[in-house]
Amino acid sequence: MTQPPATTTAPVSPALPDTRSLPPARVPWPRPRVARIAGGVVVGLALIGLLLWISWPRAAPSPAPPRAPRAASPRPARPAAAPVVRPVSRPPGRLRIDFDHPLRTGTVRVFVDDELEVEQRLRGQPKTKALLFKMHEGTFRNELEVPPGLHEIRLEVRWDDNVKTERIVGSFASGATRSLEANLGRIRRDLSLEWK
Numbered sequence: 501m502t503q504p505p506a507t508t509t510a511p512v513s514p515a516l517p518d519t520r521s522l523p524p525a526r527v528p529w530p531r532p533r534v535a536r537i538a539g540g541v542v543v544g545l546a547l548i549g550l551l552l553w554i555s556w557p558r559a560a561p562s563p564a565p566p567r568a569p570r571a572a573s574p575r576p577a578r579p580a581a582a583p584v585v586r587p588v589s590r591p592p593g594r595l596r597i598d599f600d601h602p603l604r605t606g607t608v609r610v611f612v613d614d615e616l617e618v619e620q621r622l623r624g625q626p627k628t629k630a631l632l633f634k635m636h637e638g639t640f641r642n643e644l645e646v647p648p649g650l651h652e653i654r655l656e657v658r659w660d661d662n663v664k665t666e667r668i669v670g671s672f673a674s675g676a677t678r679s680l681e682a683n684l685g686r687i688r689r690d691l692s693l694e695w696k
Contacts, residue, residue, distance in 0.1 A: 593672030
């Protein structure tokens with residue numbers, strides 16, 4: 501008996517996958533012509549809507565009710581302007597001061613209504629010698645302007661550590677001069693004022 505001839509079978513290798521690369525999957529895009537048509541339609545609709553909105557009739561605002569005419573009220577008459585009266589300047593009065601004193605040195609101050617008008621140094625000349633004291637004599641003369649009316653005149657005399665003050669009131673007429681005589685006593689140093 502004859503044996504069938506032996507057949508050799510090559511070992512079957514497992515099937516290898518196809519190693520060729522595949523192109524990526526395509527996403528379908530609209531065709532350019534279709535996209536242009538769609539864009540034109542959108543823009544056209546927008547323009548039509550804008551034109552309709554602009555031309556759409558709107559309700560006009562209601563006019564304000566007419567105002568009733570105001571009755572003409574008579575204007576008050578302006579008072580006639582008073583004539584300007586300029587004060588007539590009157591010439592001032594004058595105050596003449598004659599002050600005799602027994603001081604070697606000192607200061608006299610003259611106030612009119614508490615305003616300092618004059619401040620003057622005093623100097624006396626030696627005159628006589630009584631007992632152990634040397635006597636001096638001096639004078640102060642001054643003249644100043646004073647507004648017309650009633651005024652208080654104050655005289656203040658200072659020497660060494662002493663101060664004497666006296667006041668007097670007087671009325672001054674415009675353009676007139678009043679004389680005030682002032683004396684400082686030799687012994688007691690009393691200050692006196694008197695109109696002359």
